[in-house]
Amino acid sequence: MDILGSFALLLAFIAAAYAFLAGIAGIITRRPLLKKSALNSGMAIFFLVSISVAVLEFFFFTDNYSLAYVAEHSNRALPALYKFAALWAGQEGSLLWWSWLLSAYAFFVLFLNRKKHPELMPYVGVVIAGVQVFFLTLNNFVSNAFNVLAAPAASGAMNVVSLSDGRGLTPLLQYPEMVIHPPMLYLGYTGFTIPFAFALAALLGRYPGEKWIHITRRWTMIAWMFQTIGIILGAHWAYNMLGWGGYWEWDPVENASLLPWITGTAFLHSVMMQEKRGMMKIWNVWLVFTTFMLCILGTLLTRSGIVNSVHAFAQSSIGGWFVSFLAIILVVCFLAYWKNKDYLRGDNQLDSLVSRESSFLFNNLILLAACFAVLWGTLFPVLSEWVVGSKVSVGAPFFNEVNVPIALFLLFLTGVGPLLAWRKTSTDALTRNFAWPAGISVVAGGVAFALGFRNFYALMCLILGVFVVLTIFQEFFRGARVIAGREKSNLLTAVGSLTMRNTRRYGGYVVHLGMVMVFIGIAGQAFNKDVRKELNIGQSLRIGPYTILCQNFDQVGNNNYQAQRASLEVLRNGKSEMMLFPQRRFFPASGETETIVATRSTPLWDLYVVYAGRSPQTGNPVIQAHLNPLVKWIWFGGIVVVLGTLLAMVPNRRAAIVLVPVRERAWDGSVVPAAQEHEVAVVTTRGASDG
């Protein structure tokens, strides 16, 4: 069986190499059959890698410990769900998983477009195949998941051996979210290959028109959505699994997942400048390139151990491969850009500082600054060692100091940007659009201040959050009111109808709404409380309005783990509210211990209790309790962001009538006063439609 898996993997490599070389040959010789055969080969990779993945899963599920990878990451007592997830528990499997997801993306892209864009697709196929060649090289020749266990026989020959049981999956990964978090994040990482392929292909092939930018945007949205899900789930996992009461530590691996997300976000905004005004073409292409390179860099950081991380992966030799690959991509991108610079000439320039364009420019500037700061901070130990010879690392204060103001400024732009007109906004329009939201949010800030909110950043976040939410509601309301008037329907139906006419715009607003919720949740951190106390049976501790009374310590377990468990009663105002059971689990197969946090989560706050083990001084059990306000808003906001993204991907329902003269065709030179700008006008513009 393992031969089948590794053979399929080898064939996949050959197919990728063929797709790459035959694709180039097809483009040069302009032979349609060769191009077609290259693309077919690109699709075949998916089936071949699927066989490999299926074989590896088969080994996990049949408890066959003759493969080193299976023996290292699974054991018989492991629940079936985690046997499935053990596939990506280590480096070899993760890279195989990368290849498989990429091959799946490639298959769908090539299949869905097999009859479209005959001039563009061969280039796309070549770029994707090039990336696949790299990963399949790693899968086959550098980090192969199908290596068998072997022991020397008396004669000195190597015999294949099989272990009776594996060494178990690391307990950190034995958590339901770990079954979906890595696939989501990897779908994000791999997904950014597709927009990269389209952008590079369009540049190399000098593909006429703007079609490619629509396709690129669409695939970026898909990858971005998965990346968002992955990041949020990762934060949620860290919060519930690592037991330190937080969800984000600015750890290199976390940062690595954030970097392409930031540039992807920047692209999704600046792409509108290109679609509507024909501006920022060079910038956009480089944003797509950068996003993909950051994905590769992220994989490098996660896998090579060049920066210290709590994720603590091995210091493996794989770093050199990634560095080389990154260098190749950079050179290819640069050459493609240099040769086709004129293809990216912009059509327009910035007209006014108070305009939609300028808000997008600032949005991009700020996002890129955030990306740069995070990258700089993450690589600082490496950079400082190169430059001054001693390793200096920076911690959370560095990242927060820079990124908190950036986040607040972004929040401000989120509120302001969508209400500014393209080209130029009149003072009159400013007053009309912003008077109410700005007034109410300042009042809200004043009330909060009077109630005792003194933390500057949290207060700013509240004011800006209220501002953004009000501007979004105002947008929905104004548009819906016009539609309701025309169609004689009620306001709520009109909101639905409005949204479906321009899903991209209103889906975007929903994403913004979700981001506000996430920001509010993060701002809650300013009011975190925690108490650590040695707690024997009968003793209690107080945190916020709660009293935690220790009832009992006992042992629970199954054949996968044994756990020490604390039984804690949560009392509020003297009344018993619930029981919490934080645990410390010991996993015999891996010899590791894991903390199981117990939480009482409400929209207002989370009571988060950890059984931290025995005190090093007295040997008494230590209970650590955190009261974390508003954390739930982050998870809920994440769901809203994803729903908004999905909404934005739904094709628009065609508008039956043109309601208002189109004003967004600003590039024909006619400037319509901002006063006439309205949602319904957008219904008829091309912003509404893309392939």
Next chain:
Amino acid sequence: MKAQKKFAVGSLIIVATLIGLAYVGYTQSKTYYHTIKELATLSPVALRQRMRVSGVVENGSIQHVPGQINFVLTEEGKTLPVSYVGADPLPDTFKGGAQALVEGNLMSDGTFRAEVVQAKCASKYQASPVAPNAAQAQPGQASPASKGS
């Protein structure tokens, strides 16, 4: 052109502010990272700085004494005695043979006073002792994997 100039000025102000903030954050949180070998060669000023040192916890060196936990870190044959004085219980992964990262100050008597100890399990994530490939495997590399970390 005017709008572009304004934008450039605005950008400059933003970037300058962020660099300033970054510098503040940097001075607040910079931590020097030294190897045990380097400690002997540091200047007196550098020795007084807060720093991080990593190494492997020597087997059998962990001693619980009232108020602190003592252990020895080793790296490339050099050793460093460490006293952990933090209040947090040590991570589960902290045990003999594990890789540990300690953060704190070096005392004048040569012991390291650690306020934070991070540890990662040595065997779990690292290249396993099992053979990388049947064909390439060297005798002795293969092992019917010993349990534990």
